[in-house]
Amino acid sequence: MILLFVMALAFVYVAALRLLGLDGNRVTAALIALTPYWAAAGLVLGVLSLAFRHWWIGGVVTVAALALAGVVVPRVIPSAQPQVHGATLRVMSSNQYLGHADVQTIVRLVRDNHVDVLNLLELTRREATEFERAGLFDLLPYRVFKPQGGGAGSGIASRYPVTELSLAGPSMMEQPSARIEVGTTAVEIVAVHPVPPTTSALIWRQEMGGLPRAPGSGPVRILAGDFNSTLDHATFRSLLDSGYTDAGESRGAGLVRTWPSSPFPPPVTIDHVLVDARAAVRDYRVLDVPKSDHKAVFAELMLP
Known part of the structure; x- marks a missing residue:
């Protein structure tokens, strides 16, 4: 339970920095660069926590992971381009x-x-x-x-x-x-x-x-x-x-x-x-x- 709580706390901390737009120091900037990995790891951690009936931990981690996924997933979707006809x-x-x-x-x-x-x-x-x-x-x-x-x-x-x-x-x-x-x-x-x-x-x-x-x-x-x-x-x-x-x-x-x-x-x-x-x-x-x-x-x- 303690290990799960520590892991969840670390994940939520990094997720909060990314979602609040805070790059922070050398260490946190490096951690934020790994956001796609954090999103995937957070979803796994959240599901496991819920499976073991740690409802609060699982719920908070899952919501944070879904929020991270929400900023990552659009990167694989092509966007509309301006209608231009130059060189x-x-x-x-x-x-x-x-x-x-x-x-x-x-x-x-x-x-x-x-x-x-x-x-x-x-x-x-x-x-x-x-x-x-x-x-x-x-x-x-x-x-x-x-x-x-x-x-x-x-x-x-x-x-x-x-x-x-x-x-x-x-x-x-x-x-x-x-x-x-x-x-x-x-x-x-x-x-x-x-x-x-x-x-x-x-x-x-x-x-x-x-x-x-x-x-x-x-x-x-x-x-x-x-x-x-x-x-x-x-x-x-x-x-x-x-x-x-x-x-x-x-x-x-x-x-x-x-x-x-x-x-x-x-x-x-x-x-x-x-x-x-x-x-x-x-x-x-x-x-x-x-x-x-x-x-x-x-x-x-x-x-x-």
Whole structure:
């Protein structure tokens, strides 16, 4: 009975943080990232408690688990898209795992998926040179690359000419941005990579808060990269609520995990393509990248 009560108390605590929109500290932010697992575990715990006639415990846990399921389940249901008829833009983002990810695979994915804009996180100088040798710049000749060691580098490669911008606020890791012209539509791209909340929840919130909000008018804005955040983090949802659509969620793939590529720790969805709500998401996929701890994310968009 005591063990059951402790388990129920721990579950209700995490559920309350998620439902109240409180990311909390390093530990609680990590626990909130596991919300889909908590929802499933809570339903099992609730049913078992009721089966053993612990009515109060079972009732409270079951209600909390159903509430969590209510915020998780919609992620597998595709949502309606805006009726737009502009140009097509294909965006891919890949975390290169300290420059170890397989360069040839990235180039092949760019070629096979007709990628127009590629965001690279944890880009090193050595790997930038390898991309040049592998022919990436034959496919995407324009770029804003800021390679560094220690996972701090990032870059944007584009099929279209780029104008470098400075849209993201101060951050420990590079978060370059650029403007491109796709037909008659101006598009602003940001390669996103804030620090993980497990490093510092305070800095993570500050860097997430420094990302540009959706403009509502003017150039279409796209944020793509390793957000170190899931749809269950209130900090991430605040960014979404400014006027972005999560490409994976909008296509019913909001529960497809992107990190880590191995089964442990429990995989979560922290890589995203956030799209200005004025654009439509026509396709979304999660792609394997050998030698990286992340999977790449790909979105095909139709611009207004």
